[in-house]
Amino acid sequence: MSVDRRQFLADATKFLLLTGAAGQAWAFVAEGRPQDAPDYDIARHWWAMFIDIEKCIGCGRCVEACKIENDVPDEPFYFRTWVERYYIPARDVTSPRAEDHPKVDSPDGGRHGFPDIYPKEDGSKSFFVPKLCNHCAHSPCVQVCPVGATFESPDGVVLVDKDYCIGCRYCVQACPYGCRFIDPRTNTVDKCSLCYHRITKGLTTACCEVCPTGARQLGDLRNPADPIHELLRTHKVQVLKPNMATGSKVYYNGLDASVR
Amino acid sequence: MHNLLPGVEGFMYPNEMELQWSVLIVLYPFITGLVAGAFILASLERVFNLEAIRPTYRLALLTALAFLIVAPLPLQLHLGHPERSIEMFLTPHKTSAMAMFGFVYLWYLLAVLVIEIWLEYRPYIVARAQSAAGWSRWFYRAATLGSYNLSPRALRIDDRIGRLITVVGIPSAFLLHGYVGFIFGSIKANPWWSTPLMPIVFLFSAIVSGIAAVLLIYFVYCLARGIPLDMPCLDAMGKFLFYAFLVDFGLEMLDLVHRNYEADESLKTLSFMVETRLFGSQIVLQIIVGTLAPLLLLGLTQLLSLTEAARKGLYATAGALTLIGIFAMRWNVVIGGQLFSKSFLGYTTYKMEFATREGLLPALVLIVLPFLILWALVRIFPPMLEYDPGRKPEANPALPAEPEA
Ligand code: SF4
Ligand code: SF4
Numbered sequence: 001m002s003v004d005r006r007q008f009l010a011d012a013t014k015f016l017l018l019t020g021a022a023g024q025a026w027a028f029v030a031e032g033r034p035q036d037a038p039d040y041d042i043a044r045h046w047w048a049m050f051i052d053i054e055k056c057i058g059c060g061r062c063v064e065a066c067k068i069e070n071d072v073p074d075e076p077f078y079f080r081t082w083v084e085r086y087y088i089p090a091r092d093v094t095s096p097r098a099e100d101h102p103k104v105d106s107p108d109g110g111r112h113g114f115p116d117i118y119p120k121e122d123g124s125k126s127f128f129v130p131k132l133c134n135h136c137a138h139s140p141c142v143q144v145c146p147v148g149a150t151f152e153s154p155d156g157v158v159l160v161d162k163d164y165c166i167g168c169r170y171c172v173q174a175c176p177y178g179c180r181f182i183d184p185r186t187n188t189v190d191k192c193s194l195c196y197h198r199i200t201k202g203l204t205t206a207c208c209e210v211c212p213t214g215a216r217q218l219g220d221l222r223n224p225a226d227p228i229h230e231l232l233r234t235h236k237v238q239v240l241k242p243n244m245a246t247g248s249k250v251y252y253n254g255l256d257a258s259v260r
Numbered sequence: 261m262h263n264l265l266p267g268v269e270g271f272m273y274p275n276e277m278e279l280q281w282s283v284l285i286v287l288y289p290f291i292t293g294l295v296a297g298a299f300i301l302a303s304l305e306r307v308f309n310l311e312a313i314r315p316t317y318r319l320a321l322l323t324a325l326a327f328l329i330v331a332p333l334p335l336q337l338h339l340g341h342p343e344r345s346i347e348m349f350l351t352p353h354k355t356s357a358m359a360m361f362g363f364v365y366l367w368y369l370l371a372v373l374v375i376e377i378w379l380e381y382r383p384y385i386v387a388r389a390q391s392a393a394g395w396s397r398w399f400y401r402a403a404t405l406g407s408y409n410l411s412p413r414a415l416r417i418d419d420r421i422g423r424l425i426t427v428v429g430i431p432s433a434f435l436l437h438g439y440v441g442f443i444f445g446s447i448k449a450n451p452w453w454s455t456p457l458m459p460i461v462f463l464f465s466a467i468v469s470g471i472a473a474v475l476l477i478y479f480v481y482c483l484a485r486g487i488p489l490d491m492p493c494l495d496a497m498g499k500f501l502f503y504a505f506l507v508d509f510g511l512e513m514l515d516l517v518h519r520n521y522e523a524d525e526s527l528k529t530l531s532f533m534v535e536t537r538l539f540g541s542q543i544v545l546q547i548i549v550g551t552l553a554p555l556l557l558l559g560l561t562q563l564l565s566l567t568e569a570a571r572k573g574l575y576a577t578a579g580a581l582t583l584i585g586i587f588a589m590r591w592n593v594v595i596g597g598q599l600f601s602k603s604f605l606g607y608t609t610y611k612m613e614f615a616t617r618e619g620l621l622p623a624l625v626l627i628v629l630p631f632l633i634l635w636a637l638v639r640i641f642p643p644m645l646e647y648d649p650g651r652k653p654e655a656n657p658a659l660p661a662e663p664e665a
Binding site for chain 1: 271272274275276277278280281326334335338339340341342344345347351352353355356357358359361441442447448450562597601602603604605
């Protein structure tokens with residue numbers, strides 16, 4: 001690839017900052033007055049995320065940031081985003097298809113990083129997979145909600161109206177990725193909102209903001225100037241469980257076949 | 261591995277640790293299945309004029325009603341916000357299978373079951389409205405809805421409408437329970453549920469459980485009242501139960517064979533689950549105790565010529581085992597479908613609570629409740645044709661003269 005990716009990103013980001021609604025909004029955000037940002041035009045965005053597994057170091061800062069930013073219940077088993085570690089033992093004659101038996105863990109959602117428990121340099125491989133709601137374009141959770149409390153907004157974000165949710169949990173069953181949970185404080189469903197309160201003000205999500213390696217990047221598929229287009233063009237990407245045909249909009253670079 | 265919870269094995273997505281649907285959701289398909297099954301049994305008599313099972317006709321209708329009244333309760337109890345459930349009627353989401361529940365339910369309750377029962381009991385209601393005293397007189401008067409006309413012509417019209425409603429009612433009963441199967445069968449995220457066979461399996465198991473329940477209720481009713489059991493009726497029910505069960509079992513085996521032969525990515529996980537966590541409830545209770553044993557007992561009654569006493573014993577035992585088996589089947593569908601991770605890499609356990617909103621105690625109450633309602637119903641509407649004016653006026657000299665004619 002002849003493109004200098006870093007340079008491209010820098011240019012594209014500048015371009016992004018100087019044009020479009022997000023750019024205008026950013027000026028206000030930078031001044032500390034995000035509430036004064038010009039009206040967000042919902043029809044001009046369609047949000048997605050790019051996750052680079054090659055870059056994720058499993059530090060768990062995204063998980064922590066999400067918990068704080070979105071007031072996610074503190075207990076271990078409620079996550080809007082979490083990180084999984086995959087460990088695929090070395091192939092040997094007894095298990096030639098080692099990827100069928102990955103060892104996976106996600107202690108407290110990977111929030112505090114991962115204990116170093118696996119041997120290295122022995123033919124095994126290990127990597128981290130950050131997960132969140134895929135903001136599916138053909139989302140099964142939206143399809144099954146009996147009252148329409150879960151819906152897809154025109155800018156491609158799957159959201160939950162907590163004042164409307166009856167707490168039937170049908171959507172939790174219907175999500176193939178385990179992205180939803182019932183908030184014990186409200187008895188309604190909760191999940192990643194793609195930091196809707198931030199992205200409509202021209203900010204990126206909390207998880208993308210804190211990621212030290214840039215492994216997670218928010219992208220706007222309706223903005224031709226968004227760097228995500230170049231990322232998707234220059235990488236071989238895959239979505240989780242493509243056989244589910246959910247129209248997932250979280251694209252992974254370097255997704256291994258063992259990842260479920 | 262970092263298993264923070266006891267009962268968890270392998271890897272579950274973090275949000276999957278908590279089971280979403282409890283024993284109450286097991287009751288929901290079990291109860292609606294009894295409703296649909298009991299109604300279909302009653303319809304057999306009505307539409308195909310099967311005289312043999314006539315003694316159970318009214319009992320079957322009342323059983324269906326008693327269970328139908330209770331059917332929405334487990335759902336309500338389970339909701340995080342029961343007070344908002346009205347939104348399912350006001351703003352139903354058209355693509356949601358679950359949103360239709362209220363409509364299917366109300367249709368079935370009001371357009372089918374209640375009208376059919378009313379027509380069936382109209383002569384009795386009119387007679388009681390004229391002969392009873394005190395409160396019950398008022399009750400039966402209200403129940404006549406102002407119509408005292410029992411002329412042969414009016415009764416013929418009743419009969420024709422009743423027949424029509426039954427004809428509409430059979431597909432409605434199919435709808436009611438096939439639909440419950442669809443709620444599970446259409447979840448592509450869950451391979452344990454996702455099969456187009458699900459509604460059909462649910463339907464046949466519903467018919468099986470309905471016949472078994474009415475058979476047992478008929479037994480108990482007759483014993484309690486000192487009424488002799490009608491042997492041709494029992495034999496006919498035993499036969500229906502046997503053949504419906506064969507079809508049901510065949511369908512479930514088809515599902516099993518198909519899964520094993522197709523062997524998609526979920527197979528290893530699911531069969532491991534059946535061999536371990538579901539072994540007791542699936543292999544032992546559902547298949548051996550609840551399916552093969554009753555099929556064997558019923559098969560004996562079909563093949564050998566046994567004494568009446570022996571047949572009665574076999575029917576009652578088979579009926580009870582059948583209900584255990586069908587309950588286990590509902591359990592295995594609902595709970596089993598949540599014991600494995602959608603990552604196919606791990607398993608969790610269901611820990612039933614006791615005196616909580618979704619615990620064992622409310623579940624027991626909800627199981628007993630339909631029987632209490634049925635007990636009240638049979639006091640108001642006697643189910644045995646020969647003990648009250650039935651819907652054939654000429655067969656009932658006790659029927660009062662037409663008041664207005
Ligand atoms: S990932 Fe799950 S919760 Fe998110 S949109 Fe898709 S189905 Fe819905
Ligand atoms: S839990 Fe809430 S959001 Fe989910 S399907 Fe039920 S009503 Fe809809």
